[in-house]
Amino acid sequence: MCFCTKITRTDRLVVVGIFCALLILALVKLILFSSEVPLNVPDNPRYQDASLSTDERVDNLLSYMTLEEKIGQMALVEKNSVEEIEDIKTYALGAILSGAGSKPEENTLAGWQKLVGNFKQTARESRLGIPILYGVDAIHGHSNVPGATVFPHAIGLGATGDVKLIEAIATATAEEIRATGITWAYSPNLDLPRDIRWGRTYEAFSDDPELTATLGAAYVTGLQAEYKDGEKDFILATPKHYVGNGAMVWGSSSNENFNIDQGTTEINEEKLRTTYLPPFEKAIDAGAMSIMVGLNSWGDTKMSAQKYLIQDVLKDEVGFKGFIVSDWYGVYEIPGGNYQATVTAINAGVDMVMLPFDYKGFIENVQKAVRRGEIKLERIDDAVRRILYAKFSAGIFDVTVHEKTDDSFGSLKHRKLARDAVAQSLVLLKNENNILPVNNNRSQKIYVAGGAADNIGKQSGAWTIEWQGVDGNWFNDGTSILAGIKEVAGGTHTIEFQEQGIFSTSTPKADIGIAVVGESPYAEGWGDTAQPSLNEEDLSIIENLKKVSEKVVVVLITGRPLLITDEISDWDAVVVAWLPGSAGDGVADGLFGKKPFTGRLPLPWPASIAQVPIETDGTTKDNSPPLFPRYFGVTE
Ligand code: BGC
Numbered sequence: 001m002c003f004c005t006k007i008t009r010t011d012r013l014v015v016v017g018i019f020c021a022l023l024i025l026a027l028v029k030l031i032l033f034s035s036e037v038p039l040n041v042p043d044n045p046r047y048q049d050a051s052l053s054t055d056e057r058v059d060n061l062l063s064y065m066t067l068e069e070k071i072g073q074m075a076l077v078e079k080n081s082v083e084e085i086e087d088i089k090t091y092a093l094g095a096i097l098s099g100a101g102s103k104p105e106e107n108t109l110a111g112w113q114k115l116v117g118n119f120k121q122t123a124r125e126s127r128l129g130i131p132i133l134y135g136v137d138a139i140h141g142h143s144n145v146p147g148a149t150v151f152p153h154a155i156g157l158g159a160t161g162d163v164k165l166i167e168a169i170a171t172a173t174a175e176e177i178r179a180t181g182i183t184w185a186y187s188p189n190l191d192l193p194r195d196i197r198w199g200r201t202y203e204a205f206s207d208d209p210e211l212t213a214t215l216g217a218a219y220v221t222g223l224q225a226e227y228k229d230g231e232k233d234f235i236l237a238t239p240k241h242y243v244g245n246g247a248m249v250w251g252s253s254s255n256e257n258f259n260i261d262q263g264t265t266e267i268n269e270e271k272l273r274t275t276y277l278p279p280f281e282k283a284i285d286a287g288a289m290s291i292m293v294g295l296n297s298w299g300d301t302k303m304s305a306q307k308y309l310i311q312d313v314l315k316d317e318v319g320f321k322g323f324i325v326s327d328w329y330g331v332y333e334i335p336g337g338n339y340q341a342t343v344t345a346i347n348a349g350v351d352m353v354m355l356p357f358d359y360k361g362f363i364e365n366v367q368k369a370v371r372r373g374e375i376k377l378e379r380i381d382d383a384v385r386r387i388l389y390a391k392f393s394a395g396i397f398d399v400t401v402h403e404k405t406d407d408s409f410g411s412l413k414h415r416k417l418a419r420d421a422v423a424q425s426l427v428l429l430k431n432e433n434n435i436l437p438v439n440n441n442r443s444q445k446i447y448v449a450g451g452a453a454d455n456i457g458k459q460s461g462a463w464t465i466e467w468q469g470v471d472g473n474w475f476n477d478g479t480s481i482l483a484g485i486k487e488v489a490g491g492t493h494t495i496e497f498q499e500q501g502i503f504s505t506s507t508p509k510a511d512i513g514i515a516v517v518g519e520s521p522y523a524e525g526w527g528d529t530a531q532p533s534l535n536e537e538d539l540s541i542i543e544n545l546k547k548v549s550e551k552v553v554v555v556l557i558t559g560r561p562l563l564i565t566d567e568i569s570d571w572d573a574v575v576v577a578w579l580p581g582s583a584g585d586g587v588a589d590g591l592f593g594k595k596p597f598t599g600r601l602p603l604p605w606p607a608s609i610a611q612v613p614i615e616t617d618g619t620t621k622d623n624s625p626p627l628f629p630r631y632f633g634v635t636e
Contacts, residue, residue: 039064041128047397048129054392058385064128067377068092070384071366073130074346076325078102078356079115088119089126091363094387095133095184099328099356100467100523103144107465109409112145112180120181130388131396133236135184139203140581141169141418142176142409143464146475149176149414149582150460154189155559156425156578158205158602159633163218165421170222172417174235175408183396184236186292188219190279191246193560195613196606198260199527202461202559202579204246206602207616208630213279217286224287224394236394239283241294241327243309244276247613248296254333258525262295272298273313275616281318289322289390293350295330305334305341310349323351323386330354339365343374351383415478415583422577422586423595428634429574429605435512435551436573437593444493444511446485449501449545450538452557453516454482459557461579462523469521478582481516481555488588501544513549514591515542516577518557531609533563546570555587561605565627576601600633 046052047061062070072092078099087093096119104111116134123132142148151157151169160166170188177185190212193201205215216239223237248263255262267276280291293303293310303309304326314320326345331353334341342365345353355362369375391397408414428436438444452458456476462469473480479487486495496503501515517538534542546552551572556562559579568574576599577587589595604614605628611620620626 088122097135116181133184138185147410153202153579155202159599160424167218167222170219172414179409193246196560213282217282220286240292245294259528261525307348325352418583419586422580423589426590427576427599428597447510447513450516454480462521479584481584484585484588501541503548510549513545516555
């Protein structure tokens with residue numbers, strides 16, 4: 001018996017049908033993933049031609065890129081996680097960052113140049129030679145590097161309210177960043193803090209959206225200023241943290257170690273749009289090409305997953321053409337596991353994902369998602385187009401030796417600028433009998449005390465060398481406040497220092513005792529605290545000083561308003577010096593009358609914790625007046 005069956009017409013049709021379907025599938029796959037077949041790049045590809053428009057260059061480069069190369073551009077990897085430097089080429093990585101405190105083995109200018117130079121050179125050797133962006137938190141000068149000029153933290157700059165000064169500081173910072181070969185800075189900070197218990201209050205200029213918008217735009221302009229030699233080469237700014245950061249509710253943090261940082265922003269959409277969005281719009285108008293999304297949530301959704309706010313509002317409505325970068329581990333804090341979180345964030349409009357620990361998993365996940373159609377190829381192309389646009393615009397394709405060891409790093413010029421900024425940032429809260437500025441017409445005996453008096457680390461605050469800051473004077477040849485006082489007033493007055501304020505009681509009292517006290521450095525949620533106030537040690541230093549001085553001046557080194565309601569009546573004068581950075585002499589300039597007091601509080605100074613949060617219109621939670629309103633400052 002023959003088991004052969006006759007091949008019928010229907011069978012033939014089925015076979016042909018299956019064949020056609022397979023062919024169509026193969027064609028579809030080929031079209032979809034045609035980028036996986038690397039196209040040969042000519043010797044002088046058009047995208048390397050600086051005379052073409054940025055759009056033309058982006059289009060040309062994109063046409064050569066494989067899917068893997070595109071995904072690589074979307075990865076921002078912490079430098080300590082890079083397993084092998086060759087991975088820059090293998091995975092065509094788009095960007096590297098030094099997270100706070102992540103420095104070269106030899107933490108010097110030369111050490112940074114070598115570290116960054118190696119990464120950059122390796123990227124240049126990749127198939128398409130796309131330069132990497134190297135990013136760093138230069139949030140108050142290039143403060144990661146010993147010897148850099150450390151400017152006041154943003155809250156002090158807010159107190160100056162001086163737009164030109166802020167622009168000049170950003171340009172000076174850009175010059176110092178550039179000296180290390182770095183191309184990208186995670187600043188300015190456009191958060192609007194409304195609760196002094198938040199550990200990031202000092203990173204912001206103010207709680208006033210208008211002032212923040214104005215100073216933020218000036219900072220972007222200054223950082224992205226083109227250089228004197230006319231090269232199109234600037235440090236890319238990154239306004240952060242989009243959006244509503246600063247309006248989180250105490251106790252809502254998603255991080256078990258924190259209270260308010262990384263918490264939930266509980267405001268309605270109208271408030272978000274009218275108050276928190278404008279500083280970002282203004283920064284975009286000033287030329288910002290990358291924006292960092294926050295670690296906060298709005299409603300029950302983390303910012304990195306907020307498609308409505310990122311894609312619909314910022315990109316489609318506002319018209320932001322640059323790229324969105326996520327913050328630290330922010331993407332993986334979206335629920336659902338790393339794969340789902342990645343898909344959600346990229347589909348929400350995140351273009352570049354910050355990857356503190358692992359990039360291979362990220363790359364695999366994105367590839368998988370594209371294959372499954374869960375992330376559309378158009379979304380990948382859009383993200384990469386935005387990233388390349390920023391890279392071309394910043395000039396990093398066209399400048400081969402970026403790290404110029406110019407003499408601007410820590411230069412006298414920058415130190416003078418910092419000193420002026422510090423003097424301008426001082427806010428005089430109280431000045432009984434006009435005790436300040438100190439009368440220089442006669443020689444006076446002056447006692448100086450306090451743990452912040454002779455400590456550049458403390459006066460600089462966190463984000464200085466280390467994430468949580470450092471202690472002492474070893475890392476910077478700036479001036480401590482004590483050194484500044486000696487330099488400015490030592491020729492006229494007798495200056496004596498004892499940290500605890502313990503001076504002989506058998507000699508005549510000092511005419512003036514100056515207590516330089518305040519907060520020790522802290523960063524992010526580690527600075528969340530229920531009662532921001534002076535600690536017992538500081539209070540006893542002031543008491544000690546009072547016993548041996550006719551008058552007492554308290555200089556507050558602090559990242560936020562402190563609760564001083566119960567003590568201020570015992571003090572003759574109070575100066576808020578914020579976190580001035582490496583130019584302690586600027587504080588002395590104010591105290592001894594070389595510069596007038598012009599600073600004003602960039603945010604209200606509450607009388608009690610019952611008053612916080614304070615709304616941006618100045619309304620306190622319990623409707624009672626703050627100790628000092630926003631923009632208060634005794635001026636001469
Ligand atoms: C902070 C960002 C910072 C980033 C990179 C995060 O923890 O929230 O402000 O830019 O780290 O260091």
